[in-house]
Amino acid sequence: MHPQRERLHNELHARPSIYFSEPAHLYHYAFFADVQTHAAMLAQLAETTGIACNADAAQQILTFEGMVLKWERHTEFSTLTLMVPKAVGSEAWCAPPTWLTKVVEAQQAALMNATLVLVENVDTWLGSAEAYGFNDPAGSQVGGGDATVWSDFHLDSAGFNRLLMLNEGLNAFRLGRMVRRLLEIETYRMMASLSLPLAKELALELEGYEVELGELSDRNAEQEEANPRPLLTALSQLSARLERSGARSRQRFSATEAYARIVFSRIEELREARVDHCPRLGTFILRRFRPTVHYCAAIHERQESLAESAARLNDLLRTRAQVEIEEQNMSILNSLDERASSQLKIQKAVEGLSIIVISYYVFSLFKLGLESLEALGVSVQPHTAAAVLGPLGVLIVGLLAWRIWRVKQH
Known part of the structure; x- marks a missing residue:
């Protein structure tokens, strides 16, 4: 079995929703947090709730005191979502628990999004969105008409963007997924706007x-x-x-x-339909x-x-x-060629002079030799000396010229 098979397969279940029944309040926070900030938040959560948080996991769902808390770690942000069942006769928009407020305030500098979702059913519904404090809200029927959602997209005094949902036909599973879509829209909208x-x-x-x-x-x-x-x-x-x-x-x-x-x-995925005259x-x-x-x-x-x-x-x-460098190189090469040609001409002239000088020295030596013989009493006739030494001198000069030519060839 491939070592990554189980991990890759379980990616299908990596981001489960919170499944619940209405009425309820859901407090959702998104933090632009690095690894250290995320670890500090989990440590504070564990200290507050008394439940250990698995820092190596991508998400975790914790249940305590009738509430459901879920945290998730994404690539560059973290989210906290708390589901609190709405008490009978309680206010429509309730403040979050004190312990959650403390956790959020500790990460206030990284807070990107705070959304409060109120989910009502037909029995607890007050009859209109205006009864919940919305003026000129936007609203849609979602999930094929099984629920209706309103919001004015204004931040309240506590910094929450409030969403109101009336559930008319969604079961706990569909309701959890629908709320998750709404929260993801708000979270990813804010994260996308970071580049503005x-x-x-x-x-x-x-x-x-x-x-x-x-x-x-x-x-x-x-x-x-x-x-x-x-x-x-x-x-x-x-x-x-x-x-x-x-x-x-x-x-x-x-x-x-x-x-x-x-x-x-x-x-x-919301599958929206119009509600009255609301956008x-x-x-x-x-x-x-x-x-x-x-x-x-x-x-x-x-x-x-x-x-x-x-x-x-x-x-x-x-x-x-x-191109300019190549032109300069061409000019340098032409200059070198001209210089080499001049040096060759000078070399030929020197070679000719060298042969003349060597010939002069050879014949001078012959002359000294003849004079030395005459001093010793040996008489050599001029025509005899010319007949012997002339060809010998020519041969010596010819050998020197041939040797110079061979060296040049090699």
């Missing part, structure tokens, strides 16, 4: 980069004969800043795209959320396009520089 401030900041940076790149392009077009090195230096600095900007934002924009797809998918929940969310996603995608595309333009201009400048 970054996109606005980058928009100003990119405007300056575009102006700078345009100026460099104009200089490249107008100064064809100029030295490209200053342009290459300026362009390299611009490319470095663009790469730093891309490295800082690429992961965030990719996460936004992934989170947005989940939001769109979860809205489709549908999905329509209300997408009308404001989709432009955010498109704006971030446009900034990301603009950033990538600018980097590609800088890379193309860099290639053009490097081509110019390479």
Whole structure:
């Protein structure tokens, strides 16, 4: 059996929902937390509830005092969801338990989303969304008409985004999954929107980069004969800043795209239908959320396009520089060729002079030899000396010339 088979198979059950019956309050929090922050939150939960939390797991469902608590660890955020059955005669919107408030306040700096879902049934229903404090809410029938959901998407005094659900036909399993979809829409919507401030900041940076790149392009077009090195230096600095900007934002924009797809998918899974004259929940969310996603995608595309333009201009400048280097190399080679030709001519002249000088010395030696013989009393006739020493001298000079030629050949 493959060592990962069981783990991969159990991914089907990795994110179970909380199954419950109405009426109930669900308090949901999402924290933009790293591993250390997540571990600290679990430690505080364990200390508060008295139930051990498995820090190595991706999620855990804990039941105590009639409440159900679920925590989940995602790639870059963590969630806490507490289901509290609604007491008879209690207020519509109740504050969370004190211990949960303390846990959340300890992680307040990382809090991304706080959603309070009130699930009512037909018996506890007050008759209208306005009776629960909503003014001009958005609402939809979901789950094929088995439930209705309202929200005005305003934060209350406690910082909660409130959702009201009237369950008319969902069993505990479908109800748990439906509430999970609603919570995921809110959580992933907020996580996707994290890149909006970054996109606005980058928009100003990119405007300056575009102006700078345009100026460099104009200089490249107008100064064809100029030295490209200053342009290459300026362009390299611009490319470095663009790469730093891309490295800082690429992961965030990719996460936004992934989170947005989940939001769109979860809205489709609601299977919405209109309620009275209220705008549908999905329509209300997408009308404001989709432009955010498109704006971030446009900034990301603009950033990538600018980097590609800088890379193309860099290639053009490097081509110019390479052509200039090749022309310089050709000029150097021509100069070396001319120098070698001059040296060859000088060498030939030296070789000719060397043969003449050697011939002079050879015949001078012959002359000294003849004079020495005459001093010793040996008389040699001039025609005899010429007949013997002439060919010998010519032979010696010829051998020297032939030897020089052989050395040059090798």
